[in-house]
Amino acid sequence: MPTRDWDLIKSVFEKAREAPEQDQSRLLESLCGGDTGLLAFVQSLIRNDREVSPAEPMCRTRVFADQNLVAGRFRIIRFIDQGAMGEVYEAFDERLHQRVALKTVRAELVRSPDARSRFEREIRMAREVTHENLCRVFDYVEGDGGIPCYTMELIEGESLASLLDRERPLASDAALELVRQIAHGLDALHERGIVHRDLKPSNIMLARHPQLRVVLMDFGLAKLLNPEEELFQTRIEQQMGAPYFMAPELLRDEQPSIASDLYAFGLIVDEMVTRSRAFAAQSLQSLYFAKLWESPIPPGERSDGLPPAWQAAILKCLAGQPSERFASASAFVAALESTAPVVVTAGKGIRLPAWKPRLQSVWAPIAARPVTLSLAGALALAAGLAMTFATSRAEIPVVQVYDVENATGDSTMAYLCKGTSNELIRRMTRLEGVRVVPMHEVRRPGAAAKGGAIAVEGSLLGSGDQLRLTVLLTDLKSGTVFGTENLDAKASESLRVENELALNTTAKLEAHLVSGSGVIGSVLTPALPSFLTSWFRSAGFHPQLQVAAGPTTNGPAFDSYLRGRQLMDEFTRASLEAALPYLNKAVELDPKFALGYATLAEANLSVMTFMQTPQQQMMDAAQRAAGIAIALDPQLPEAQAAQAIVLQVQWDWQKAEEHFRKALSLKPRYPAAKRRYAGMLLQFGRTAEALPLAEQAFAEDPYDRGAIPGMGLYYFLSGRIAESISFLEAQIGESDMQAARHNLGDSLAQAAIAAAPAERARLFRRALAQADRVTLIESKSAGPGGFTPTGDEMHAHYLTMMGDASAAEPYYLKMEAEYQAGVASPSILAWLCALRGDKNRALTLLEEGYAHRDRRMLYVKLFPALASLHAEPRFQAIVAGMKL
Amino acid sequence: MLSILLRTVKPMFREVSPEKSAPGAHTEPSDITRVLQRWNAGDEGARAQLIDYMYPELKKIAQARMRSEREDHTLQATALVSEFFLQLAKREDLVWQNRGHFLATAAQAMKRLLIDHARARNAAKRGSGEPALTLDFLSTDLLRQPVDMLDFNRYLDRLWEEEPRMAQIVELHCFGGLTYVEIAEVIGVDAKTIRRDWQLARAWLVGHLKRAD
Structure with missing residues (x-):
């Protein structure tokens, strides 16, 4: 039971407490109106209150006093600030005669020797990073009594916190x-x-002189806080306000990632442009609750006139799932910068200003009353969405990436151009919701008009060590350039060129696409019922835009890799042999370069194709490289594909298939792997699976060197000769395309055999015309000896098939010479011998090809030329050996 | 304001090992989810059971921290609650629908823990190596020694009899770490009133504790 009148006490206490001190006793007396008991009681309360009210915070003792000399080198000038990790001083480096910032680290954070060495290591690593917008870290030093400190660039300015x-x-x-x-x-x-x-x-520090420079401080150091020592963090963080910027996954002890940095970045931008915070919470406990179980308050509700693009982009950063945030900081910025509305044409001739506002209006009334949403309503909503998506899916933009033009006049720079295009393609293919079409080498007039929405073109200018790379992003429908990216660099900085340029360009592309489409992922998905979310996904819509990190951080290694890759793409014996030392050097420079190993494995296998004698050494090298690649990074699709092709020539089809599948699950748009997998499926008669896969590969990358001939070959091998002919003729047009013409010739000759006599002669003439053309192409680039093996092979084959043995003979002799010279592989000659009826020779050559693991052997069962051998026990032995 | 964000309930529980559990904490993990559901559905009786569940978890955290805090021999209650909260946050199976409810329940569990700790400490006499727990909102120069939790609890009980709202505010503020605004939300009074009540309650408690000292 109350012994006092608390309502009265409260009112007196409050009035007296708020009065100026000199008036207090007079006011109290009048308020108590002669009740001495009450007066004494409230007086004692007021006294107590005055004593417990927060006094001036005690002055902490500082680690260093002014003029202290730290580590015999740094003279303390003044104390600057105190942070979560320790104190910051301005100091003068007496050795290098410059002012620096010296930061102490609270001893309890690095109590154990282990923690200390970890800290030292981190500092050393941070020291390697130099960038205009990052605070340079100089060195790790120890003050008196072993106080761990580090020195860094002195930034003169104010923090973003104080600006805000x-x-x-x-x-x-x-x-x-x-x-x-x-x-x-x-x-x-x-x-x-x-x-x-x-x-x-x-x-985040802002230095204003000579011009505005924003500098990020203390990167990567927060992890130094020991897990058990993080317990102490709550108190410290409370003072610093850091937990507000912590991503929800970090509260759940998940690993910090780029995405968690982007979350913090989103909250910072939110704080810059709104008057309040996205999570209304005052205590740490409430903050945790809000982060884990509540949604951020949209910035638009806390700010007048915030552009919609900003609201959408900020909310995308604040997505609860890390994967739903932007892939990079620049992608976020690009989304903030883009304000252009995207117009999508809806069905029934209605033009809508993008489907983003439409979806919002569809969703809004339902979101407002989630409880009353009936099943019928939900279905109607889903149907409405389905319509909208049908429209947007039909318009998946095609991004055409052209090879970067080498305008330096220096042909040795070709590798850099090629490498830049490849890197652009590699990154852009990771974007969801677009189809990236590499336009390798061919710059055919009118190619861009074929369904392309966006063109990516670049050029490399300059000479010697001063190079400028420029990439343009063009919206082909409106003809406007919506993004340009320039980079000045030295030739030796290829890694930076690839990374920065490709990353920035991809970010701009992403932003261009997200300005219309990313909004659904960020604004609507978190609140959507799960059935709709899963439906979105099954409708092929998932706006996670992921850009993979660079393959290596070692510049010289990457440079060497690029040079090797470029040579490999030429796919001649000489170029492949020249590529090997570059690729070997790349993995030697960076022994953790998984992509380097994967490529090395492929190069070794490719060289073997040209070899005359078994090359166990190369087989071993390929096997080893693929093994390392996959051990280093089992998630690297190229590593999986390399492993698959190594297994293929070891005739381990089942495992090869597993790796092909893995590669494709990691990178669904991986045409080269698809083609090879399709080829393998053909051998097992799995035509129904193989052809759609090959067709997909072609659609994804029609301008790749292997795309057109590959597709033609697969039609040919699956017996669809007419399709092979019409496909190849349409694709080749007037261009050279040696391999495609080879396959076209084979198809024409095969069609001729089955045709009526009048038609047969005409088809053989067309086949021979292809052989002539191929000979011409080969002679243009023929090396010493002037061999034209493919043209000769074609002539010999077609003439033999026609029954004109005497005309075929000189070509046969040339092939023998080419075989002896090591220009043609044994299996190529075996094909011809089989046609000529020389079964023994054919079988011997096939056995040789089998021992060499010649890749052409992969189709040994499928080539019609070898059909006459199928009953031979030696042939069957080969097939059995290959486990076919 | 305290909006509801439903999360998928996953059958994923951390084992509460029996030997570490405090008396009365025999709640099976699957029961906790059910208790929580009942409470979320408005069953206030589920609250006591929830505290039974929270208690051993909180105790584990406190013990871990006490081991690492031997140098200071003091421990702040709010830091413990924050830590406790993070532990709960990692459990995706628990669906909390109401921030205020959670915080108030955690505050009660915390209070029980502090009192038990003080009892154990007194029983072992001083020098047991057990750190004293402090309430950071009350530790001032006025009270040179850490607050005696048993004394504090005795006066808090008396305050419950005198003026329950003030006692509730003290509990939420000292044990749950809630701010005025949050307490205002939990008990449905405006924040300015909460501040006034807290100041008065604090002055009253300090007066009693000073005398006891």
Whole structure:
């Protein structure tokens, strides 16, 4: 039971407490109106209250005093600030005569020797990173008593936190410059595989002289806090406000990632442009609750006139699932920058201003009353969405990536051009919701008009060590350039060129696409019922845009890889042999370069194709390289594919298939792997699976060197000769395409055999015309000896098939010479011998090809030329040996 | 404001090992989900059971921290609750629908823990090596020693009899780490009133504790 009148006490206490001290006793007396008991009681409460009310915080003792000399080298000038990790001083480096910032690390954070050495290692690693928007870390030093410290660049300016305390909200265009620079810094970190982990306004410095420069501080160091020591963090963080910027997955102890940095980045941008915070929580506990179980308050509700693109982009950063956020900081910025509405044509001739507002309007009334949503309503909604998606799916934009033009006049720079295009393709194919079509080598007039929506073109200018790469992104429908990317670099910086240029360009492309489509993933999906979400996905719509990290961080290794890759693509014996040393060097420079190993495995196998004698050494090298590639990175599709082709020539089909499948599940758009897998399926009569796969591969990359001949070959091998002919003729047109013409000739000759006599002569003439053309092409680039093996093979084959043995004879003799010279493989000659009826020779050559693991042997059962051998026990032995 | 975000309930539970559980904490994990559902559905009786569940978890955290805190010999209650909260956050099987409910329940579990700890500590006399727990909202120069939790609880009980709302505010603030605004949400009074009540309650408690000291 109450012994006092608390309502009265409260009212007196409150009034007296808020009164100026000198008036207090007089006021109290009048309020108590002669009740001395009450007066004494409230007086004692007021006294107690005064004593417990927060006093001036005690002055902490600082680690260093002014003028202290730290580590015999750094003279302390002044104390600057105190942070979560320790204190910051301005110091003078007496050895290098420059001012630096010296940061101490609280001893309890690095108590164990292990923690200390970890810390040292981190500092050494951070020291390697230099970027305009990152604070340079100089060195690890120890102060008196072993206090761990590190020195870094002294940034003179204020923190973003103090700017926001003073000026908030910033107008979106004013914020943009800051945001851009933060993004550059973050991208530079992420490209090196470093996660900042502690991005927050107080860790972002703004230096204003000579021009505005935004600098990120303390990257990657937050992880130094020991797991058990993180227990202490709650208190520290409370003071720093850092948990507000922590991504929800970090609260669940998941690994920090680029995505968690992007989450923090999104909250920072949100804080810049709104007047309040996205999570209304005051205590740490409530904050955790809000982050884990509640949605952020949309920035548009907390800010007037925020551009819709900003709201959408910020919310995408704040997605609960890391995978639903942007793939890179620059992609986020590009989304903020893009304001152009995308117009999508809907069915029934209605033009809608993009389907983003439409979806919102469809969703909004239902979102407002989720409880009353009936099944019928849901179905109607789903139907509405289905219509919208049908439209948008039909319009999946095709991005055509042309080879970067070498405008330097220096043909040795070709590898850099090729490498840049390949890197652009590699990154862009990871974007969902677009179809990337590489336009290798061919710049055929009118090619761009074929369904292309966006063209990516580039050129390399300059000479010697001063190079400029420019890439243009063009919207082919409107004919407008919506993005350009320039990069000045030295030839030796190929890694940076590939990474920065390709990353930035891809980010711009992503932003261009997201400005119309990404919104659904960020704004609507989190609130959607699961049946709709899964339906979205089954409808092929998932707006996670993922860009893979670079394949290596070692510049020289990457450069060497690019040179090797370029030579490999020429696919001649000489170029393949020349590629091997480059690829070997690449993996020697970076022994963790999985893609390098995968490519090395493929190069070794390709060289073997040209060899006359068994090359166990190369087989072993290929096997070893593929093994390392897959051990280093089992998630690398190229490693899986390399392993598959190694297994193929070991005749381990089942395992090869597993690896092909794995490669394709990792990278669904991987035409080269699809083609090879399709080829393998053909051998087992799985034509129904193989052809659609080959067709997909062709559709995905029609301009790849192997795409057209491959498709033609598969039609040919599956007995669809007429299709092979019409396909190849349509694709070849007037271009050279040696391999495609070879397959066209074979198809024509095969068709001739089955045709009526009048038609037969005409078809053979057409086949021979292809042989002539191929000979001409080969002679243009023939090396010493002037061999034209493919043309000779074609002539010999077709003439033999026609029954004109005397005309075929000289070509046969040339092939024998080419075989002896090591220009033609044994299996090629075996084909001809079989046609000539020389079964013994054919079988001997096939056995040789089998021992060499000649890749042409893969189709040994399928080539019609060898049909006459099928009953031979020696042939059957080969087939059995190959486990076919 | 305290919006509802449904999450998928996954059958994924951490084992609560019996030897580490405190008396009364025999709740099976699957029961916890059911209790939570009942509470979320408005069954206030489920609350006591929830505290039974939270208690051993909280105790584990406290023990872990006490081991690492020997140098200071003090431990802040709110830091424990934050830590506790993070532990709960990792459990995706628990669906909390109401922030205030959760915090209030955690505060009660915390209070029980602090009192039990103080009892054990007193029983072992000083020098047992067990750190004292402090309430950071009350530790001032005025109270040179850490607050005696048993004294504190005795006065808090008296405050319950005198003015329940003030006692509830103290409990939420000292044991749950809730701010004025959050307490205002939990008990449905405006924040300014909460602040006034807290200041008064604090002055009253400090006066009693000072005398006891």
